[in-house]
Amino acid sequence: MTAAPSPDLLRAPLVVEFPFTRSLGPVQSAFLTGLRERTVLGVRTGAGSVLVPPVEYDPVTAAEIRELVEVASTGTVTTWAWNPSPRRGQPLDRPFAWVLVQLDGADTGLLHALDAPGPDAVHSGMRVRIRWAGQRTGAITDIACFEPHEGGEDHEVTPHSGEFEDLVTGIVAPARLDYTYSPGRAQSAYINSLSARKTVGERCPSCRKVYVPPRGACPTCGLATQERVEVGPAGTVTTYCIVNIKARNLDIEVPYVYAHIALDGAGLALHGRIGGIPYDQVRMGLRVEPVWTDGGRYPDHYRPTGEPDADYETYKELI
Amino acid sequence: MAPTGSGGPARPARDVAIVAFAQTDHLRRTDELSEVEMLMPVLHRVLDATGLKTSDIGFTCSGSSDYLAGRAFSFTMALDGVGAWPPISESHVEMDGAWALYEAWVKILTGEADTALVYSYGKSSPGEVRDVLTRQLDPYYVAPLWPDSVALAALQAQALIDAGEADEAALASIADRSRASATANPHAQVRGSRPPGDYVVRPLRTGDCPPVGDGAAAVILAAGDRVRELCARPAWIRGMDHRIEAHSLGVRDLTDSPSSRLAATHAGAFERPVDTAELHAPFTSQEVVLRKALKLGDGVAVNPSGGALAANPVMAAGLIRLGEAAARIHRGESDRALAHATSGPCLQQNLVAVLEGES
Numbered sequence: 001m002t003a004a005p006s007p008d009l010l011r012a013p014l015v016v017e018f019p020f021t022r023s024l025g026p027v028q029s030a031f032l033t034g035l036r037e038r039t040v041l042g043v044r045t046g047a048g049s050v051l052v053p054p055v056e057y058d059p060v061t062a063a064e065i066r067e068l069v070e071v072a073s074t075g076t077v078t079t080w081a082w083n084p085s086p087r088r089g090q091p092l093d094r095p096f097a098w099v100l101v102q103l104d105g106a107d108t109g110l111l112h113a114l115d116a117p118g119p120d121a122v123h124s125g126m127r128v129r130i131r132w133a134g135q136r137t138g139a140i141t142d143i144a145c146f147e148p149h150e151g152g153e154d155h156e157v158t159p160h161s162g163e164f165e166d167l168v169t170g171i172v173a174p175a176r177l178d179y180t181y182s183p184g185r186a187q188s189a190y191i192n193s194l195s196a197r198k199t200v201g202e203r204c205p206s207c208r209k210v211y212v213p214p215r216g217a218c219p220t221c222g223l224a225t226q227e228r229v230e231v232g233p234a235g236t237v238t239t240y241c242i243v244n245i246k247a248r249n250l251d252i253e254v255p256y257v258y259a260h261i262a263l264d265g266a267g268l269a270l271h272g273r274i275g276g277i278p279y280d281q282v283r284m285g286l287r288v289e290p291v292w293t294d295g296g297r298y299p300d301h302y303r304p305t306g307e308p309d310a311d312y313e314t315y316k317e318l319i
Numbered sequence: 320m321a322p323t324g325s326g327g328p329a330r331p332a333r334d335v336a337i338v339a340f341a342q343t344d345h346l347r348r349t350d351e352l353s354e355v356e357m358l359m360p361v362l363h364r365v366l367d368a369t370g371l372k373t374s375d376i377g378f379t380c381s382g383s384s385d386y387l388a389g390r391a392f393s394f395t396m397a398l399d400g401v402g403a404w405p406p407i408s409e410s411h412v413e414m415d416g417a418w419a420l421y422e423a424w425v426k427i428l429t430g431e432a433d434t435a436l437v438y439s440y441g442k443s444s445p446g447e448v449r450d451v452l453t454r455q456l457d458p459y460y461v462a463p464l465w466p467d468s469v470a471l472a473a474l475q476a477q478a479l480i481d482a483g484e485a486d487e488a489a490l491a492s493i494a495d496r497s498r499a500s501a502t503a504n505p506h507a508q509v510r511g512s513r514p515p516g517d518y519v520v521r522p523l524r525t526g527d528c529p530p531v532g533d534g535a536a537a538v539i540l541a542a543g544d545r546v547r548e549l550c551a552r553p554a555w556i557r558g559m560d561h562r563i564e565a566h567s568l569g570v571r572d573l574t575d576s577p578s579s580r581l582a583a584t585h586a587g588a589f590e591r592p593v594d595t596a597e598l599h600a601p602f603t604s605q606e607v608v609l610r611k612a613l614k615l616g617d618g619v620a621v622n623p624s625g626g627a628l629a630a631n632p633v634m635a636a637g638l639i640r641l642g643e644a645a646a647r648i649h650r651g652e653s654d655r656a657l658a659h660a661t662s663g664p665c666l667q668q669n670l671v672a673v674l675e676g677e678s
Contacts, residue, residue: 079573111461222402
């Protein structure tokens with residue numbers, strides 16, 4: 001028995017992307033609708049301070065807070081950080097400053113971007129104002145960014161009903177993260193073997209069970225698996241189900257059979273689709289073999305070998 | 320444990336100790352290893368150190384993040400490394416493993432287990448960790464702007480500079496000291512003197528930021544009599560607590576860390592001086608904040624391991640602080656150590672443990 005040779009390591013791009021749809025409570029709804037209307041709302045706490053952006057519960061006392069007020073679109077930078085290399089999704093695509101801005105009338109800071117020519121033009125205490133986005137939908141990005149603003153603080157905080165026509169009640173926040181995925185040693189070896197039409201498992205050094213597909217560890221013993229063992233190609237259907245709903249982007253006619261298949265020599269069943277036999281004739285114990293399509297890197301499906309069915313005793317431990 | 324009421328420390332109901340600690344060498348990338356392949360050697364090392372088998376462990380708890388892995392329920396794959404069949408008593412936190420250790424500690428305090436295996440791991444190399452960490456931010460007002468983790472830390476650093484509590488030279492000296500200390504740490508990713516580098520997000524330079532890398536760590540906890548069988552000089556957990564601050568950065572004083580101070584108070588950190596502090600401060604500026612909040616004097620050895628500036632495997636770096644502090648006690652280099660872990664932007668959540676050896 002020899003240790004697995006170092007496989008050609010596999011890597012592939014992996015994009016995880018989802019449009020998160022979120023509903024807004026009464027306070028966030030009023031705030032984001034306000035932004036659409038170029039109106040900045042805060043919420044007053046029981047102790048009298050004004051939170052911008054507003055929240056529904058007092059961060060100190062946890063009391064429900066609903067008293068909305070309007071604050072100015074001008075304010076003062078409380079801290080900043082110069083961003084020389086903007087990243088995807090950030091408010092500006094040229095170098096800018098991240099800022100916390102205390103809007104006139106507010107007691108807390110709002111995080112956003114400041115459009116400034118360079119870091120020497122930014123300092124804490126500088127006066128800024130909101131630059132509104134041309135297209136506003138009721139989102140924090142309705143503030144395109146802040147821009148420098150000469151001028152003092154002369155704003156009165158005024159009560160606001162929070163009522164607008166056509167309130168924004170939800171946002172869609174798209175999120176995308178990019179990865180370069182590598183499955184590691186054991187799974188790379190498995191996938192590389194498959195493309196040569198071989199199914200290779202790994203044997204646990206302690207319990208001797210052969211794992212297919214291998215993940216590099218025996219989950220029973222908690223030990224690394226190294227010894228490679230070729231299994232199959234034929235195997236036995238240990239259990240199955242009949243799929244009646246067509247999956248999107250999957251070009252397989254329903255109904256079809258999805259089965260657990262114990263390849264000969266494997267210590268557990270893997271799963272695959274059964275073809276080449278009417279769906280209602282698939283049974284436990286059916287002997288099957290993989291079918292490869294031209295250029296396929298893994299078996300397209302499994303079909304009956306024509307052998308007699310396996311005896312239940314030979315696969316009952318693998319169900 | 321007795322109710323803490325007015326905020327003073329409470330004596331834990333059972334004596335619990337960290338009896339073993341292991342970590343990987345932290346590397347920029349580990350493409351050749353899946354998470355479980357990366358993790359398994361450290362699991363074996365803590366088990367070997369104590370002579371325990373997985374079947375002897377009363378409770379297993381882990382920390383990791385699906386967003387780092389780019390995959391749902393990613394921790395279930397790593398479970399293969401602990402031998403989870405036949406079924407074990409197991410739990411997972413979608414956080415740094417320091418919080419998994421807290422859960423395991425509580426489990427032991429309640430008497431439901433006498434031993435616990437705690438592990439955590441993170442591979443930052445497949446993705447962009449600065450972008451990944453934006454997904455823990457407020458999804459309504461902040462996350463749509465994609466402010467990355469360095470940007471938020473830089474806002475905190477500038478607030479410190481404006482308050483006169485640090486300057487860029489002071490920050491650079493923290494980086495220097497940390498990476499000089501890391502020369503004695505064979506697991507660290509970044510060791511020894513290096514130039515401060517360019518601004519990543521001003522005022523933070525490359526040197527003020529943690530390295531991006533992959534790694535894992537594991538710890539074994541035990542209670543009462545089991546401790547004596549497993550470890551010659553155990554690191555007794557005298558107290559542990561974790562606290563959180565408001566989510567919105569704009570309502571917090573970024574130059575302070577009241578949650579760290581409160582956690583330290585509840586953990587009993589201020590009852591007597593500590594000789595060692597392992598602080599989870601991924602950015603130099605955060606060490607300034609933590610030193611002040613935790614009232615650490617110049618006589619305290621801060622991050623003798625090199626800290627997160629020398630190796631910052633996300634989701635494991637906090638557990639490693641607890642492990643490094645414990646290992647120092649195991650080796651007889653410390654008698655009373657403070658260990659700290661953080662999570663969230665600008666030290667939003669903080670955990671403090673006090674560990675002691677017996678003289």
